[in-house]
Amino acid sequence: MTENTSSAPDYRDTIALPKTDFPMRGGLPTKEPELLERWARIDLWRQLRESSKGREKFILHDGPPYANGHLHIGHALNKILKDIINKSQQMLGKDANYVPGWDCHGLPIEWKIEEQYRAAGQDKDDVPIVEFRKECREFADKWIDIQRSEFKRLGVLGDWDNPYTTMAYGAEAQIVSELGKFLMNGALYKGSKPVLWSVVEKTALAEAEVEYQEHKSTMIWVKFPVVAAAVPELEGATVVIWTTTPWTIPGNRAVAAHRDFDYVVMEVTDIAENSKAVVGERLVVAKALQEAVCEKAGIIGNTVVATLKGEQVIGTKCAHPWRGYADANGGFEYDCPVLDAEFVTDDAGTGFVHIAPGHGADDWALGMANELEIPQTVGEDGVFYDHVPLLAGKAVLTSEGKEGDANATVLRNLAIAGKLLAKGNLKHSYPHSWRSKAPLIFRNTAQWFISMKTNDLRTKALQAIEDTAFYPKGGKNRLYSMIENRPDWVISRQRAWGVPIPVFVSKETGEPLRDQQVVDRIVEAFREEGADAWFSSDPSRFLGNTHNPDDFEQVMDVVDVWFDSGSTHAFVLEQREDLQWPASLYLEGTDQHRGWFHSSLLESCGTRGRAPYEAVLTHGFIMAEDGTKMSKSKGNQVVPQEVNDKYGADILRLWVVFEDYYNDLRVGEGTLKQLTDYYRRFRNTLRWLLGNLSGHDPSERMPLDQMPELERLMLHRLWELDGIVRKSVAAYDFHRAFRELHDFCAIDLSAFYFDIRKDSLYCDPADDVKRRASLVVLEELFSCLTAWLAPILSFTAEEAWLSRTGDADDNSVHLRVFPDVPAEWSAPAVAEKWASVRQIRRAVLGALEIERAEKRIGASLQSAPLVTIPADMLAQVSDVDLAEVCITSGLTVQAGEIPDGAFTLVEVPGIGVSPQLADGQKCERCWRVLPDVGKHDNAPGTCGRCADAVRNLPTAAE
Template sequence: MSVDYKSTVFLPRTDFPMRAGLPKREPEILARWEEIGLFKRLREESKGREKFILHDGPPYANGHLHMGHALNKVLKDIINRSQQMLGKDAHYVPGWDCHGLPIEWKIEEGYRERGQDKDEVPVLEFRRECREFAEKWVKIQTQEFKRLGVEGDWEEPYTTMNFAAEAQIVREIGKFLMNGGLYAGAKPVLWSVVEKTALADAEVEYHDHKSPTIWVRFPVVEGPDNLKGASVVIWTTTPWTIPGNRAVACGPEFDYIGVEVKAVGEKSRAKVGEKLLLAKELYAAFAEKCEITEHEVFWQGVGSELLGLRCDHPLASAGYDAGAPVLNGDFVTTEAGTGFVHIAPGHGADDFELGKANGLEIPQTVDADGSFFAHVPLFAGSVVYTSEGKEGDANGKVIGALMEAGSLIAKGSLRHSYPHSWRSKAPLIFRNTPQWFISMETNDLQKNAVKAIEDTTFVPASGRTRLLSMVENRPDWCVSRQRLWGVPLPIFVEKASGEPLRDAAVVERVAKAFEEEGGDAWFNSDPSRFLGNDYNAEDYEQITDVVEVWFDSGCTHSFVLEARPELQWPASLYLEGSDQHRGWFQSSLLESSGTRGRAPYDAVLTHGFLMDEKGHKMSKSLGNGIDPQDVMNESGADIIRLWVVASDYTADLRVGPKILRYQVDAYRRLRNTLRFMLGALEGFSEEERLPAEEMPELERWVLHRLNELDRQVRKGCEGYDFHDLYKSLHNFCAVDLSAFYFDIRKDTLYCDRPDSQQRRACRTVIDHAFNCLVTWLAPIICFTAEEAWLARGTGPEESVHLRLFPDVPAEWHDAALAEKWYAIREVRRVVTGAIELERAGKRLGSSLQAKPVVTIGRPELMEAVSTVDMADIAITSDLALVAGTPPEDAFTLEDVAGVGVKVEMAEGGKCERCWKILPEVGSFESAPGTCARCADAVQYYRAAAE
């Protein structure tokens, strides 16, 4: 009659549930962190440690968080938590960008919906609405960031609209004013007709746009006799810029030809007998477009031979008397067009620089509203783009005038990438307009910035090349905006001289006023408040432009890192998306290089953009976005955090329902590993602990793996390589522990008597592994690690996040042992493969029914397995080792040469307690139906019960 031995078997027990329930559990953990004051506790315990300061690039306070925010802030949090656990003081101050066009746009949308005229709203009322809008979203985003598990100084964040911040921004712009770097100038800048302001590069995005294309004759009036009377042919996609033309550019090294037209098609605008000049390799496409069927080459040469030609303006007959010299343009290409580029110095960066270098007039033709000024012949009042961003009549009128003047040789259309406002989505124009600039040459700003880039660490390293190329080639920095919601430019211009007033005392008075009242003081104060008694306010014009928001955010290092004693300058790390090479990374670099001679950061880390599962960029218009709030409500924030590290953030990252479901599965494997360890450690005490030297080889191999992982974790955290770190931890849990070590040692754990050396070693190793894993995983799955730590209930810390990474003994490292157990695992793979084949064929049930006969023809493998109990390792009741060449009918694996397995049935009875099949089963009257090991264990339990 069988006996119930259940009470003598150790069955793991834990309150750590299999089902995570993260959407409900995570807010409870957040509440606990608030209750124990986790952030303040971290600061207290970190006093005196080396500081690690990740300076937060400010997100914009104008809407709910999207997955891009989640990626960015979670990655920052993982880095901060890991640096904290490395033994540093990782004080994190979150911040927000609060000024600028997007907020103004939202407020103006409200006006439009209510039928209000924005221009009739008092300035201070408008600014108050903008401030309140930003304040509302700072509060909302704070809660959303907290829900992601992001730990930081949420009680004292920074904002660019804080009065002290606005005051410091004034002081920083004042430094450029005082050192001569800030100047007023008229340059072509990207201009939004809809928003009526200049835009920075970082505020521009590129979309497909259909543009008219025209080929235009520029008659040669000065030059060699054989070229007089010919026409230089240009091609452009912006006909409206022709009134601003002042030159033509060619490529000096390109091959050009002069052709005389001999025959044309019926609809051709080309004229038989006329002579045309253009690039040789582009002539065939041009002739096809213009229906030139026959021609004769009358001249050929290189572009340098054309320099010095002078052409008439194509609208000369209509009053445009400015000539057009042919100049050297190193930006000219032969990819499309004619090899000649018409130069309108007021409508392009390259055009402006070429015009400036050659003393050309820089005309102003288009007003802020996108219409031509009244002084422009023929086109006064014509509109390039309307206030709604729609194409106006300017292109059509210019094309019509060119046709009437006989200057148009062909026209068409082209769909191409074109700059648009990232806010209104309307197309932009290059427009010559008075602005305030910071010179890249004055005070060696560009040179200092390049040196600062060279002195900075970039992760990935390609970030250096990208930022360097942008800074080396960038024009002067336009820092003025014709808007209202921002930090006013603290500038007074002397009416008599047109020069800005450079007086540090005036700048400081402005800053002091802003500290008390914010930027509103600029608009509600008499100028004499700032000018003081030394100047007559009537002699000065007060500038009403505001500072561009990229200068705002570029100054954050000054009013955050330098102003807060708990932080430090420069920052250890700046971290943002790759678009910030032209945004915050660059504006911070230029501001700091211009005022302090170096970058405000020691290192820059860049992550990629978000893509959907098909590799398409996420956007609202495509409707392929993922709402992080939805993910947290369904699966929990730890799933998002796991996705962040499971992705290679140095490239573009994909995310979608399928990918997140995969992370849910990966999370489940990690959770089950922690749960198994918690159950296996139930009742574990220090008296049970064994030193490593008294452990079996298998346990010492696990300790070796912990030592290896400790090195990987520390290296990964120091180098911000969380992708490889996570893969190593996941594989350790899924492969080394769950599929190997736990699988083997379950029998020992459940069935050995509690005082057995092997069981004590097993539980000691699991305790070590748990303490390591729960801490290593804490920066990543911060909620789950906390839940597991609290479920374990050991240690003096109230939170796992108050711990440091454990000190893993160096003596645990044993390369020779690792090599041996690699060989053992290779043999085991062949054995388990053979058993699985038998089970699939229904010839075998449990692996404990098997007695594999393992033939090994490789001495090094035989030496490795002969010193261990391979039946235990293979989870069989018995196992035979045979040296020699494996039989042909043996099971083998291609990648494990020299090992063959034939599965026989184990002999004996089945132990009712451990289920092994052994000859000795049934030989023990004290424990009928058990094996020797189990009979001994039963006797132990009975004695303990008495």
């Protein structure tokens, strides 16, 4: 130590200043990978599982991400939230085993491999299917390894060495087994129904694979002449329909009206120059839309001949607009009945809906209910079949997803036939493929379905929803309404990469073969060789000796990938001894009400009669800071890997709980910088605790009744926080836990307790009761905070814990459970009393801030204010050292009227502060201004307290 040559004594070595190797700056981008290496070296996951044996299980079943690219910010939100929940449940004393998984089959990977072939000038269909599937499998394998590394970098703990994948042989076998159950119980059937179809990808799409984008459509108003009137007023009239899909006119088989609407029969008396209307013709439209139709059709004069209720119009028969049209060669010589339909509206169009049962869900349902023909008009390539008059060979959409020549052909022939009343364009929301981004069409096609009625599947699913806990509660209503109204589940896809639908269809009856022995043979083959066995084996391998292969057709469609992921509970939860069925929790984004939550519910209810989960939690979507959608073109994307490299994964983990994740979240550079400030408060709290606990024996305890009230207050606050943290964990409300812990560190500790007690910790003798009590409380604070923060700030809590407790291989903050907080720490009377003390402190600090600003004092210790408070408060705080609490060298408190000129705060009524300078000199050691400074020979320039400390403790460092 350098010799002090100053004449004034140097007391720095007698002060117990904080000492710690825990750095102020986290250096997370460097430190976090080091901790990940340590966790791998000590096999932390194995230790967690061994220490948890025999505990109550908590199983969060992982909704599998898709294995086809680097992680995006949505993946980070999802996996971090899952990890926070798992770690919290583990620290509650449960066995929270987490098995991550991947979704591997389906269109996105198949599309990538196809792109590679197209780039090389090859056709995928020329490649043997088993070879193509092998390339898909290898592609998925590559991305699983990449994503696994990226998930681990986020601090997510799990059984990464033994994940599940939907393309594992055992998984594919179980998926087939689950399909077999629906086959055998009669729920699986083949039917014809319009489905959303991608012309580009040549396959049906599930609703979850569809996104809605703005699209410009051609809209037309078309005349349907009445040939059999339900009432005399309609004789000789023409019903007008409106549609935004002209290409569906060849598929028309009816017209729909609403029985409660008012309709008018109007005779055209005058028309504009370019109008396609005819003077003298009688047109039937909804009364509410009459003016709009006339304006669009260029009808400038008309007379209302009759007003009818919809129920009077229903039953009328119209002619197809091409009936009698020579070029159609008799292809449309049938009646189109006017049917009653609730889905008809009068806010746009004409009040009549053109019904093409092969091109829409509502149309199909209405057609089936009225035994209409369901025509097959458009092939999988988006081109009309050769048997369709006028449109044969015309394309609705091209193979690139562009508009074909079908609409133009329809418009031209309607105009020639004299049935086109008007046309125009409309921009509206329209379904597109989420992969190719191309618009979709509804087309009638043969598909495999799971019935919602057979075996009361809908009823069971709705009851299962009632029996499930939802976080937030609104998720229940959303899922319930989807199940309540959903049609049968279309499970077939015309693809190569997926689990085949293992069904043989009788050539004679068209019925699927229902034979459990056949199903069992298929399952066994898949378990040994994977689903490729379906394509590489002779059918006799599965049909055995009891069925002639020549009598059956082998189905080559693959199952919807949502059935894959919906079956994960069967080959993960049920088949792993370290897990359990049903899961404690399913957790995904809000879009999964129509996705994984939905398919898992139907699959499990159809095979086991209940949901595979006890609870469902949904989080929101992620937007840019300004509330807009993230996109590369806007440059507002947040990439997890870049955040890790710049700020550290703990900043991302903090972001997950920073906002209410039940709703949509925002993130951007501004948010991340703000989060570093929040993080710094947590880190500085831990650093201050570590610094002051240096050299303190953690086993030292003190009876509660010997502790000063301020320490009792802090223990009471820990008791309160323990209850809040545990309730937050139980309710999966980590946003609240974060807010409470942050405010505790920032307000209760840094701005209050630490601020008050640093004088005692630094300057009091080592055996001082107040100092000893404070260290005992600091130990408890450190123990609780590192445990409570560990699920969120996993790296920082670990770093702090190891800094205090050592780097032994069996030591990790994540091996702990939340500390047991004794009930006797609860001290509501102390808390109520100190609420008044804090009000006084607040007023004093406000007054002294003005004194500093006016340069009348330099530090609060130069003051000794007079504080006036209400009489009832005086009795309450009479035994409190308010000078110590307010960090002044003295403080006089009195009851009565607030003196003129005293400082007051509106927020703390009844308290007035009259600033005064402290009497005496400044202590060279503690900096208090006291009358006895300089009167102690053993420690010149100190107060009596510091002189005793110097006498009994020459150097705090020793």
